[in-house]
Amino acid sequence: MIKLGIFGSGKVGGSLGAWAAAKGDSVAFTAKHEASAERAARAAGHRARALPLAELARECDLLLLTAPFAEIIPSLAPFSADLRGKILVDVSNPITPDHRALTMGFSTSGAEEIARRFPESQVVKAFNATFAEIYAARRTEIHGQKITVLAAGDHEPAKTQIIDLIRRLGFEPIDAGPLANARYLEPLSLLNIQLGRVLGLGTDIAFTLLRKT
Amino acid sequence: MIKLGIFGSGKVGGSLGAWAAAKGDSVAFTAKHEASAERAARAAGHRARALPLAELARECDLLLLTAPFAEIIPSLAPFSADLRGKILVDVSNPITPDHRALTMGFSTSGAEEIARRFPESQVVKAFNATFAEIYAARRTEIHGQKITVLAAGDHEPAKTQIIDLIRRLGFEPIDAGPLANARYLEPLSLLNIQLGRVLGLGTDIAFTLLRKT
Numbered sequence A, B: 001m002i003k004l005g006i007f008g009s010g011k012v013g014g015s016l017g018a019w020a021a022a023k024g025d026s027v028a029f030t031a032k033h034e035a036s037a038e039r040a041a042r043a044a045g046h047r048a049r050a051l052p053l054a055e056l057a058r059e060c061d062l063l064l065l066t067a068p069f070a071e072i073i074p075s076l077a078p079f080s081a082d083l084r085g086k087i088l089v090d091v092s093n094p095i096t097p098d099h100r101a102l103t104m105g106f107s108t109s110g111a112e113e114i115a116r117r118f119p120e121s122q123v124v125k126a127f128n129a130t131f132a133e134i135y136a137a138r139r140t141e142i143h144g145q146k147i148t149v150l151a152a153g154d155h156e157p158a159k160t161q162i163i164d165l166i167r168r169l170g171f172e173p174i175d176a177g178p179l180a181n182a183r184y185l186e187p188l189s190l191l192n193i194q195l196g197r198v199l200g201l202g203t204d205i206a207f208t209l210l211r212k213t
Helices: A011-022 A034-044 A053-059 A069-079 A110-117 A132-136 A156-169 A179-198 B011-022 B034-044 B053-059 B069-079 B110-117 B132-136 B156-169 B179-198
Strands: A004-007 A027-030 A048-050 A062-065 A087-090 A122-126 A148-153 A172-175 A205-211 B004-007 B027-030 B048-050 B062-065 B087-090 B122-126 B148-153 B172-175 B205-211
Touching: A004 A011, A004 A053, A004 A069, A011 A027, A011 A034, A011 A048, A011 A062, A011 B132, A011 B156, A027 A034, A027 A053, A034 A048, A053 A069, A069 B110, A087 B110, A087 B156, A110 A122, A110 A179, A110 B069, A110 B087, A122 A156, A122 A179, A132 B011, A148 A156, A148 A179, A148 A205, A156 A172, A156 B011, A156 B087, A172 A205, A179 A205, A179 B179, B004 B011, B004 B053, B004 B069, B011 B027, B011 B034, B011 B048, B011 B062, B027 B034, B027 B053, B034 B048, B053 B069, B110 B122, B110 B179, B122 B156, B122 B179, B148 B156, B148 B179, B148 B205, B156 B172, B172 B205, B179 B205
Parallel strands: A004 A027, A004 A062, A027 A048, A062 A087, A087 B122, A122 B087, A148 A172, B004 B027, B004 B062, B027 B048, B062 B087, B148 B172
Antiparallel strands: A122 A148, A205 B205, B122 B148
16 A cells, blocks of 8 residues: 555655655655656655556545645546545645735735725734734744744835834844735734644744745 | 824733833824723833824824724724824734634635545645745755644544654644634745745745744
8 A cells, every 4th residue: 555645746746755755655646747747756766656646546545735726626526436534635725826826715804904994004014923922021032043023015115114113123024025915914823823822832932934044 | 203103002012012112112002991001101111101092193103003903994094184194004913703713805725625525535734835945955944943834634633644744754743723724824835935936035934833842
C-alpha cells in the first residue's frame, strides 16, 4: 500500500513529495500531464513513482491535493467511491489567476466598509491581529523574536504615519499593501483568536513574519 | 492639536493609548461610557485626557478605532464632516459575539467546498500558506526560528496524521481547529503571496506563531 499520493506535481507537490520520500514514505505522483508526474517521481528517488489518478485514488490512504483549486473537484469527482474514508489534504487555495484575490467566500472587510462610509477620510487597517494582552504588557517580542504588526491602506502618507507609530512602539512594521488586504488581516485576527482563546494556546502568542534577509 | 484620538477605551484602546502617551504622544480617549474613557486617560498619565467623541473627531488628526466594529460607523456618522482628511486606523474586526467567526465578507472556503463534495472523505487543510520555495529548499526555520505549519480539519485522527507529517518534515505543527478555519488559513496564504510576490518581500518569508511557553 502506497502511503502518500500527491495530486499535482508542480513545485509544491513535487517538493513536498520528494521531501516525504526522503523521510522514508512511499510516494506516488499524479498530474494533468503524465510527463510532469514522471519527472517529479524521478526527482523524488526510488521510493516514488508516477501513477494515473484512478490508481492513486484507489491505492493511497492519504492524498495531498496540490493542483490548482479549480481542477481538484472536477478531477476527483469520478473517483469519489475510491476516496471514501481516505484523507484528503487540501493544500490548494481558491485564487484568481493573478494570485491577488480569493475567488470565493470573500467579498469585503470591515475596514473597506468604514472607508466606503467615510470616503474623505484615510482609513488604515492596523493593530487588529495581535492580542490586547500583548499591547497591555507592552511586549514587542517573544523569545527574542520581534512581533510584526501589519498595516494596509490606500493612502500612502497616512500608512507611513501608522508604520512610524508601529515602529515607535517597538514592533516590526510591515506594509501589507492596499486597504482591500484587510480581507486577509481580519481573518488573521480570527485565526489568532481561534488559536489563543478557542483552542487553548492562551494570549501570549503572536504571528510574526520571518524574513531571511 | 492633540495627536492621537482613541475611540474605544477597552483593553486594546487603553493599552495602545497609554503606550503611545508613554512614548510622548498627546492622547485623547473617548468611549461609550464616559467613566471608562476617564479611567483610561488617568491610567495613561498626564499626556492623556478624556473627551467627548464630537471633540475628539474635531481635534485629533489620527483616530485609532478600537471600539467594536458594529459601533464604529453609527457612532462616527454624525461627525463625518470633521473626519474629512483625517486618518482613521481601523483596529476592529467584524466578529460574531462568540468571537468565532467574521460577520461579513466570508461565507466559505475551498477546503469546505471539497469536503462538501466528498463527504465520506476526511479533508484536512494544511501546507497551503507557505511558499513552495520554502518546501523546495526544505527550509524549516528562518534565523533559527521554526516555521509553523497549520492544520485544520473535522476528523481528529486524520488531522493527527497530518500533524505527524508536518512534524516529521521538521516544521512546528499547529492544530488550527475545525475545517471551517480554512476560512482563515486561505487568507493567510493570500497575505503571504501579497507580501512576497506583490509587495516585493520575496519568497524567503514565512509566517510563524510565536509562543511564550
